[in-house]
Amino acid sequence: MNLPNKLTMLRMALVPFFVFFTLADFIPHHLLIAGLIFGAASYTDHLDGKIARRDHLITNFGKLMDPLADKIMVMSALVCFVSTGFTNVWFVLLIMVREFAVTSIRLIAVENGKVIPANNWGKAKTVSQIIAICVIFFLQYLLELDGLGILALPVRDTLQVVFGWVGFALMGIAALLAVVSGVIYAKDSAALFREK
Numbered sequence: 001m002n003l004p005n006k007l008t009m010l011r012m013a014l015v016p017f018f019v020f021f022t023l024a025d026f027i028p029h030h031l032l033i034a035g036l037i038f039g040a041a042s043y044t045d046h047l048d049g050k051i052a053r054r055d056h057l058i059t060n061f062g063k064l065m066d067p068l069a070d071k072i073m074v075m076s077a078l079v080c081f082v083s084t085g086f087t088n089v090w091f092v093l094l095i096m097v098r099e100f101a102v103t104s105i106r107l108i109a110v111e112n113g114k115v116i117p118a119n120n121w122g123k124a125k126t127v128s129q130i131i132a133i134c135v136i137f138f139l140q141y142l143l144e145l146d147g148l149g150i151l152a153l154p155v156r157d158t159l160q161v162v163f164g165w166v167g168f169a170l171m172g173i174a175a176l177l178a179v180v181s182g183v184i185y186a187k188d189s190a191a192l193f194r195e196k
Contacts, residue, residue, distance in 0.1 A: 002052075002057045002059070002062075003048075003051055003055075003057070004047075004048035004049070004051045004052035004057050004058075004062055004066075005048070005057075005059065005061055005062050005065065007044040007047055007048035007051070008044070008048050008062060008065050008066050008069045009065075009069075010041075010044055011041045011044045011045060011048075011069045011070075011073055012069045012072055012073070014037055014038075014040065014041040014044075014073075015041070015072055015073055015076050017037050018034045018035075018037035018038045018041065018076070018077065019034075019076050019077075019080055020034075021033040021034035021037065022034040022077070022080040022081075022084065023080055023083065023084070025084075028148060029141075029144070029148075030144075031137055031140050031141040031144050032141050032144075034137060035134065035137030035138060035141060038073070038077060038133060038134065038137065039134060041073055042073070042130045042134070045066070045069070045070060045073075045126070045130075048062070048066060049066065064106070064110075067106075067122070068103075070126050071099050071103070074095075074126070074129045074130070074133065075095070075096065075099065077133045078091075078092045078095060078096075078129075078133070079092065081133070081136065084140075086136050086140055086167060087136065087167060087168070087171050088168060088171060088172075090175075091171040091172060091174070091175040092171075094175045094178060094179060095129070095174065095175055095178045097182075098125075098178040098179060098181070098182035099178075101182055101185075101186065102122070102181075102182055102185045105185055105186065105189045108189075109189065116185070116189065119181070119184065119185070119188070121177070121180060121181035121184050121185075122181045122185070124177055124181070125174065125177040125178050125180075125181040128170075128173055128174040128177045129174040129178070131170065131174075132167070132170035132171050132173070132174045135166065135167065135170055136167040136170070136171075139163040139166060139167060140163070142159075142163070143156070143159070143160060143163065
């Protein structure tokens with residue numbers, strides 16, 4: 001297994017750890033730890049693609065597993081966010097439906113001997129989701145610090161509402177990009193369905 005594929009597998013291996021710390025509200029600074037693990041996992045996504053392109057290590061395994069690792073990482077964070085009340089369930093459902101639809105399209109393509117790599121819309125969708133998740137981790141950690149008495153936030157209740165709206169807006173953008181990229185994948189793959 002080459003280095004980019006090892007980084008992809010590492011990203012998947014980090015998922016249980018950031019899920020644990022996201023939900024472990026009995027541990028002080030748990031959101032900081034979860035956010036740092038998620039950030040490190042997200043960086044492996046950038047790094048594995050960069051190394052694969054630079055060293056000509058692009059493989060079919062990587063083309064399939066890299067997007068799957070992204071989906072597992074992002075969806076795990078979003079499910080945790082729904083559980084903790086950090087995001088809107090409808091955005092997460094839209095993103096999940098898109099992910100299942102695109103994965104289904106990819107499976108049909110594999111049956112036809114084709115591999116559909118991520119396109120620019122899919123990459124923009126992933127980046128928007130990672131940014132939204134990282135910002136939400138950061139804003140919620142500020143509230144956690146205030147709750148621990150380490151950081152005295154002025155007008156905490158107002159900031160909690162503002163932070164909620166910022167997270168809502170970022171997740172709304174991520175959900176919109178997910179839907180748009182999903183429609184583009186479906187349109188670009190229409191020939192696969194006509195062949196069946």
